[in-house]
Amino acid sequence: GGIITQTPKFLIGQEGQKLTLKCQQNFNHDTMYWYRQDSGKGLRLIYYSITENDLQKGDLSEGYDASREKKSSFSLTVTSAQKNEMAVFLCASSIKGTEVFFGKGTRLTVV
Amino acid sequence: AQSVTQPDARVTVSEGASLQLRCKYSYSGTPYLFWYVQYPRQGLQLLLKYYSGDPVVQGVNGFEAEFIKSNSSFHLRKASVHWSDSAVYFCAVSANYGNEKITFGAGTKLTIKP
Numbered sequence: 001g002g003i004i005t006q007t008p009k010f011l012i013g014q015e016g017q018k019l020t021l022k023c024q025q026n027f028n029h030d031t032m033y034w035y036r037q038d039s040g041k042g043l044r045l046i047y048y049s050i051t052e053n054d055l056q057k058g059d060l061s062e063g064y065d066a067s068r069e070k071k072s073s074f075s076l077t078v079t080s081a082q083k084n085e086m087a088v089f090l091c092a093s094s095i096k097g098t099e100v101f102f103g104k105g106t107r108l109t110v111v
Numbered sequence: 112a113q114s115v116t117q118p119d120a121r122v123t124v125s126e127g128a129s130l131q132l133r134c135k136y137s138y139s140g141t142p143y144l145f146w147y148v149q150y151p152r153q154g155l156q157l158l159l160k161y162y163s164g165d166p167v168v169q170g171v172n173g174f175e176a177e178f179i180k181s182n183s184s185f186h187l188r189k190a191s192v193h194w195s196d197s198a199v200y201f202c203a204v205s206a207n208y209g210n211e212k213i214t215f216g217a218g219t220k221l222t223i224k225p
Contacts, residue, residue, distance in 0.1 A: 031211045033213065035215070040120065040217065041217055042117075042201060042215050042216055042217035042218045043201065043215040043218075044215075045212065045213070045214065045215075048211065048212060048213075050211050056212070058212070059214075090154075090155070092213075094211065094213065096211055098143060098160075098162070098205075099145070099157055099160055100145070100147075100155075100157075100203070100213055102154050102155045103154065104154045105154065
C-alpha cells in the first residue's frame with residue numbers, strides 16, 4: 001500500500017498572504033489532484049495533473065496556482081488568502097481516473 | 112462537462128432500517144462511478160466503484176449501488192443500517208478513458224437514530 005502525506009496539517013495565514021500547501025505520494029500514481037472541501041459544498045476540484053510538469057485547471061482554479069515538479073509531489077499555492085476563509089484542502093492521487101486515494105488534509109484558517 | 116448531484120444534503124434513518132442515498136450524474140459517455148465515505152474527523156475512503164459489467168456493485172460493510180444508465184443514476188443502498196454508518200457520503204464520476212478529471216457531489220450527511 002501507499003500513503004499520501006500533506007503538510008502542514010494546519011495552516012493559519014493573514015489576509016493577502018501567499019500560502020503554499022504540499023503533498024507527497026508514494027503510490028507511484030501518475031495523476032494527482034487538489035480539492036477544496038467546504039461544509040455543505042462537497043469537494044471542488046482546484047487543479048489536477050496527469051503527469052510530471054502537467055497542470056489542468058479544475059472548477060475552482062481562480063486564486064490558486066499549482067506545481068508538479070516531480071511525479072511524487074504536487075503543491076498548491078493560495079495566491080492571496082481571503083479574510084475569514086476556512087476550508088480543508090485535500091490532496092489525492094489515482095491511476096488514470098480510477099480509484100482515488102486521499103491524504104488527511106490541510107486545514108486553512110485566514111485571520 | 113461532467114457533474115454530480117446529490118439531492119439530499121441530510122438523511123436521517125433509524126438503526127436497522129433500510130437506506131438509499133441518491134446520486135445522479137451528468138456525463139455524455141460511459142462513466143466510472145464511485146461512492147466514498149467520510150467518517151467524523153477522518154479522511155475519505157472508497158466504499159465501492161463501478162467500471163463496467165454488472166450494474167449492481169457490492170462494497171464494504173454491506174453497501175451496494177446500482178448503475179442505471181437510462182436514468183443517469185448511481186444510488187447507494189444498504190438493507191439494514193448500523194449506528195456506525197453515520198458519516199458523510201460522496202458520489203463521484205470520472206470518464207472511462209484518458210480524461211482523468213474526477214468530479215464529486217456535495218455529499219449527503221447520514222445520521223442514524225437509535
